[in-house]
Structure formats: C-alpha cells, structure tokens
Amino acid sequence: MTPGSGGSGGTSSTSGTGGPQGATGSGGAHGADRTGGAAGTVDAVGTGGLPGPADTGGTAGTSGTAGTSGASRTARTRRAVVVGGSLAGVTAVDELRGQGWDGPITLVGDEPWAAYARPPLSKGVLKGTEDAGALVLPESGEAEVLTGTRATGLDLTARRVRVRNDDGSADDLPYDALVIATGARARTLGHPGERTLRTLDDALRLRAGVTRSRSLLVIGGGFLGMEIASVAAELGLSVTVVDVRTPLVTTLGPYLAGLFGRAAYERGVRTVVAPDGVTPAPYGAELADGTRLEADLVVTAVGCRPNTEWLEGSGLTLLGGVVVDERCRAGAPDIVAVGDVAAFPTGDGRFRRTPHWDSAIGQARAGVAALLNGDSAPPYTPRPYFWTEAFGLAVKLAGVLPAAGEPAVLKGSAEARSALLRWDDPHHPVAAALNHRIPVARLRALAAA
Numbered sequence: 233m234t235p236g237s238g239g240s241g242g243t244s245s246t247s248g249t250g251g252p253q254g255a256t257g258s259g260g261a262h263g264a265d266r267t268g269g270a271a272g273t274v275d276a277v278g279t280g281g282l283p284g285p286a287d288t289g290g291t292a293g294t295s296g297t298a299g300t301s302g303a304s305r306t307a308r309t310r311r312a313v314v315v316g317g318s319l320a321g322v323t324a325v326d327e328l329r330g331q332g333w334d335g336p337i338t339l340v341g342d343e344p345w346a347a348y349a350r351p352p353l354s355k356g357v358l359k360g361t362e363d364a365g366a367l368v369l370p371e372s373g374e375a376e377v378l379t380g381t382r383a384t385g386l387d388l389t390a391r392r393v394r395v396r397n398d399d400g401s402a403d404d405l406p407y408d409a410l411v412i413a414t415g416a417r418a419r420t421l422g423h424p425g426e427r428t429l430r431t432l433d434d435a436l437r438l439r440a441g442v443t444r445s446r447s448l449l450v451i452g453g454g455f456l457g458m459e460i461a462s463v464a465a466e467l468g469l470s471v472t473v474v475d476v477r478t479p480l481v482t483t484l485g486p487y488l489a490g491l492f493g494r495a496a497y498e499r500g501v502r503t504v505v506a507p508d509g510v511t512p513a514p515y516g517a518e519l520a521d522g523t524r525l526e527a528d529l530v531v532t533a534v535g536c537r538p539n540t541e542w543l544e545g546s547g548l549t550l551l552g553g554v555v556v557d558e559r560c561r562a563g564a565p566d567i568v569a570v571g572d573v574a575a576f577p578t579g580d581g582r583f584r585r586t587p588h589w590d591s592a593i594g595q596a597r598a599g600v601a602a603l604l605n606g607d608s609a610p611p612y613t614p615r616p617y618f619w620t621e622a623f624g625l626a627v628k629l630a631g632v633l634p635a636a637g638e639p640a641v642l643k644g645s646a647e648a649r650s651a652l653l654r655w656d657d658p659h660h661p662v663a664a665a666l667n668h669r670i671p672v673a674r675l676r677a678l679a680a681a
Contacts, residue, residue, distance in 0.1 A: 310335035312603075313393055313405050314375070315383045316413030316539075317341025319349070319589065320571025322369050323596035324411040329373025331604050337375040338405055340395060342382040345432065351589065353435040354459040355621060359466065360439060364432055383414065386546040388564065409566050409603045412543070412554055413596070416536035416572040416587055421451065423512035427531045429460060441529050445469060449527035451510055451517060453479025453503065455620045457533035458492060462622035465499045472525055474504040474517060485634035485655075488627065488664065491646065495623035536587055538573045551575055553585045558611035560599035565606060568599030576614070590617040615676060625649060628672070631662035631679040642678070644668060654678055 312328055314321045317339055325337055341347065348367035356362025378395070384402070385394035392404040418428035429438055438460075442448065448464045450457045453475035465471045473479055473496070480489040496503060508520035516526035538553040547563075549555040553575030554562050560576070562569045571592040575583035591614065598612035619628040629635075635655040644651035644666075652670065655662040663678035 310408040311406060312337045312409040312411070313407040314339045314411040314413060315393060316411075316415055316571070316573070317343070317347045317377070317379070318413050318415045318571055318592065319347070319369065320415070320592035320596045321411065321413035322347045323593050324413060324570060324600055325373050325375045327597050327600035328409075328411075328603075331600055333409070333600075333604065335408070337373070338378060339375045340378045340381050340383060340393070340405070342380065343431065343433075344380045344398075346379075348432060350430075353432065354429055354456055355463065357432070357435045358429070358439050358442065358460065358463045360443075364436070367432070383542045386410075386543055386548070388547050388567075391566070407566075410568070411596070411599060411603070412562060412567065412569040412573060413571045413592075414539040414542070414573050416538045416585075418532070419535045419537050421512050421532055421534065423514070423530075425514060425530075426512065427529070429456060429531065429533065430536065438531065442467060442469065445528035447471070447527040447529070449474065449516060449525055449530045450533055451475075451512060451530065452533035452535070453477070454483050454533060454535070455480070455618075457531075458496070458622045459620060460531055460533060461496065461501050462499070465496075465501050465623075470527075471500070472502045472504060472527065474506055474510055474519075474525060476505070476507055476509060478505055479503055481634070483634060484627075484629075485636055485662075487635065487638060488666075491649070491666070492622060492625060495625050495649075499623050501623070536572065538575075538585060540573060551583055553583070555583050556599075559602035559607075559609055560595050560612055561602050566603065568603055570595035570599045576612070586614065586616070588616075588618055590615070617672060617676065626667055628665045628670070628675060629662060630664075630672070630676040631655070632660040633662065635662040635664070636660070639664070652678075654681075 312333055312335060314324050314337065321339060321341070325339055328337055347369045349369060352362050352367055357364060357367070380398040381395050383393055384396050387394070391408070392406050393410065394402065394404055396402050418430040420426050420428060427438055427441065428434055442464055447470040448461070450461045450471065450473045453473050457473060458479055461471045461473050478489055478493065480492050484492070493503060504525065506519045511518045512530065512532065515528065516524055516530065518524050540550050540554060543550060543554065549563060554569035554573050555575045556562050556569050558577060560568045560570050560574060572585060572587035574595055575585050578584050594615070595612055598609070601609035616632055617630050618633065619626070636657055637655060639653035639655045642652040642654055646653065646666065650667040652668050653664045653666065661679050663675050665675055
C-alpha cells in the first residue's frame with residue numbers, strides 16, 4: 233500500500249514497511265523539542281543481551297521484571313515487536329535482520345499507509361510538486377506489518393503489547409525483544425479548527441486549505457513554521473509568522489536566524505515577535521497587547537509531544553519521552569526506545585529528545601545492537617546533523633545548536649548566500665553549509681575540527 237491509496241486499518245502484510253505509529257521527526261523539517269530537565273536515575277539495566285540468533289539455551293540478561301526463562305524462551309521461536317512504523321521503526325526492522333535476528337518480526341503502525349519520509353511534507357507535498365507515492369521508504373527486512381493498529385498498553389511481566397485495530401478489536405502481541413518507536417505528534421494550542429503539519433493527511437489537508445486561501449498566519453517560527461511560510465509565500469499568499477522570539481533564533485542562533493529573516497522579508501513575509509504570548513482564535517490570533525492578526529488560514533507549528541500515553545502505568549520511566557540509557561535501553565535488556573519518543577541522557581543528569589531524521593536512524597541501529605549484544609554493544613554517540621530549506625536558502629548543519637556568535641567563513645560569502653561556515657566554540661562547535669554542496673561526513677569533520 234502506498235500513501236494516498238487508502239485501505240482498511242488493522243490489516244497485515246509481509247512487506248517491509250508499515251504505517252507510522254506516530255509522526256516521527258525525520259529530518260530538518262522539525263526543530264528539536266528540548267524537553268529535558270532534572271531527572272532521577274533510570275532503573276538499572278541488565279548487563280546481558282538477548283540470546284543470539286543461534287543460541288539454544290542460557291538465560292537472557294536480567295531485568296527488574298519477571299518473565300519467561302531463557303531456556304523456555306529459546307525453546308520456541310523468538311519474536312520481535314517494533315511499535316511504530318516510522319523511520320526509526322523501519323530502520324529497526326532492517327537492523328534486526330541485518331544483525332542476525334532470525335525470528336518473526338511484527339511492525340505495528342497506526343496510520344493506514346506504508347511508512348513514508350516526512351521532510352517533503354512541508355516542502356514538495358505542501359507545494360504540490362511531489363506526489364505522496366514518492367515518499368514511501370524503501371522496503372525493510374522481512375516483517376509482518378500491521379497498519380491501522382494502535383498500541384494501547386504494555387505488560388512488562390507478561391511481555392505483551394496490547395493493540396487496538398481500526399475495527400475496534402483488540403489483541404495482545406507477545407515479544408522477546410521490543411523496540412518502542414512511536415514517535416511524536418504535533419503540539420497543539422487547543423483552538424477550534426487548529427491545523428498542524430505532522431502527517432501525510434495533515435499535509436494534504438493543509439495543501440487544500442492553502443490553495444483556497446489568500447492569507448496565512450503561522451504560529452511558531454521554528455524550522456517547520458518557516459518552511460510552511462516559505463511555501464505559502466511562493467504560492468502567492470500573504471504570510472505572517474508570529475512567535476514569542478525571533479524566528480529560528482533559538483534553533484539556529486542569531487547569525488543564521490538573521491539570514492533567514494532577511495530572506496523571508498525580501499519575499500514579503502511579515503514576522504511578528506510577541507514575547508508575552510499569542511492567543512489563537514478562528515481566522516487569526518490575538519497578542520497580549522490586544523493586537524489582532526487575521527488570516528484566511530492559521531497553522532500551528534510549535535513543536536511536538538512524544539507518543540507515550542500507551543506506556544503510562546507500564547513501569548517504564550517517562551520524562552518528556554521514554555527515558556533510556558546510553559544504549560537506548562528503556563530499563564530492561566529486552567526493550568529499547570528510539571527516535572522521537574526516546575529521551576536520551578545528556579551527561580548532566582538530564583534527558584532530552586532529539587526529533588530529527590539522523591537521530592532516528594542512529595538510535596535504531598544502536599538500540600538493536602544493544603538488544604542483541606547487551607553491554608558489548610557500543611553506546612549511541614549523538615552526532616547532530618540537521619537541515620532545512622526556506623526562502624531560497626538551504627542550510628545543512630553539523631554540531632550542537634544553536635550556534636553562538638559570528639562564524640568563520642571558510643568558503644564563499646554569506647552576503648552572496650553561498651558559504652561554508654564554522655563556529656569555533658570550544659564547547660559547541662558547529663559547521664554549516666549554506667547553499668553549498670558538501671558531503672555530510674566532511675561537514676561533520678569540520679564541526680569536530
């Protein structure tokens with residue numbers, strides 16, 4: 233099934249792709265929703281891994297939950313369940329097969345379509361230049377795929393995931409290894425008729441609304457909000473972006489935010505900074521001083537929330553996401569959490585989600601390695617990489633954002649809007665390619681130099 237082809241929910245197939253269980257950040261279209269904060273210590277994780285593909289005995293690594301013994305678990309076929317047909321989920325299926333998992337794999341997703349790439353939603357799909365069918369992710373390793381199926385609970389003792397299908401029926405899925413990749417959903421402000429952009433359905437609805445409108449108000453000036461504003465301006469709409477801060481300044485830093493701000497202004501986009509907040513309203517919004525911003529269409533782009541409700545009461549630690557250790561294990565050796573839903577340790581006692589394409593892939597690889605190999609698997613080492621395109625500017629970035637201060641110009645000219653830049657902060661070096669072609673590995677090397 234391809235995006236846009238419809239189909240009934242709750243269906244099963246053996247294709248390598250599945251519908252996302254929740255929108256996953258899959259690229260520069262979404263700014264990081266930094267939801268960390270002081271956190272307690274995560275429950276101790278067992279030092280062992282799951283039995284290897286050829287193991288016929290022994291016990292799995294210990295965990296704080298009861299379960300079937302290693303001997304009886306390996307006497308039958310071992311099953312892996314991946315909850316979330318997102319980029320992280322599909323990558324996890326690939327990695328399970330690639331790293332030697334020979335038992336059944338079930339991929340669970342709550343959307344009715346095959347897993348798809350999300351960065352084009354705020355670009356080509358919204359603009360009408362990219363067909364939904366082109367977004368389908370490459371097929372992953374062999375797996376049973378359940379689409380239109382939502383996870384509703386987790387029983388750690390019985391090692392079962394509770395799911396509900398579109399037809400209302402419920403099932404329990406047993407697992408020996410569990411990957412939680414349920415992603416995140418758009419954060420909303422709660423006004424009637426609120427529009428967001430996180431899924432393919434969102435993009436198609438917003439595209440239809442844009443074609444019928446003459447003006448657009450975007451609440452939120454992060455990556456996603458500015459990409460939406462850019463497309464709308466290109467399509468001829470009168471566009472206003474409102475945020476409590478200068479658009480992109482908390483994401484990119486003042487230097488790059490200034491470049492994007494000037495490019496937006498040149499294309500007729502109005503930006504409004506409302507430090508005291510914004511109150512959404514039908515066909516507009518109201519600022520704290522009483523100023524009213526009006527538009528035919530209003531879109532909210534103010535970050536995302538992790539899809540963790542189905543895990544409440546399960547015994548897993550939830551703190552702005554599923555708290556994991558340095559190998560993406562979620563408190564037990566047979567469970568990992570990866571992608572937008574995972575709150576990864578920052579090294580200072582806090583945990584932070586990084587809802588981006590690069591994190592989804594890297595964490596899925598590391599998490600699967602930890603499932604199969606325990607502490608002998610290498611820890612996940614974040615290597616931040618982001619990109620965004622708006623107002624004629626395409627920027628790729630490596631390093632921890634935002635970038636502080638003025639950069640060194642290594643090539644080109646920022647004024648000419650084609651440059652290779654580097655911020656030499658000893659604690660947070662950043663490299664950026666602005667309308668400049670460069671391999672990702674080299675950009676990362678520049679950030680680390």
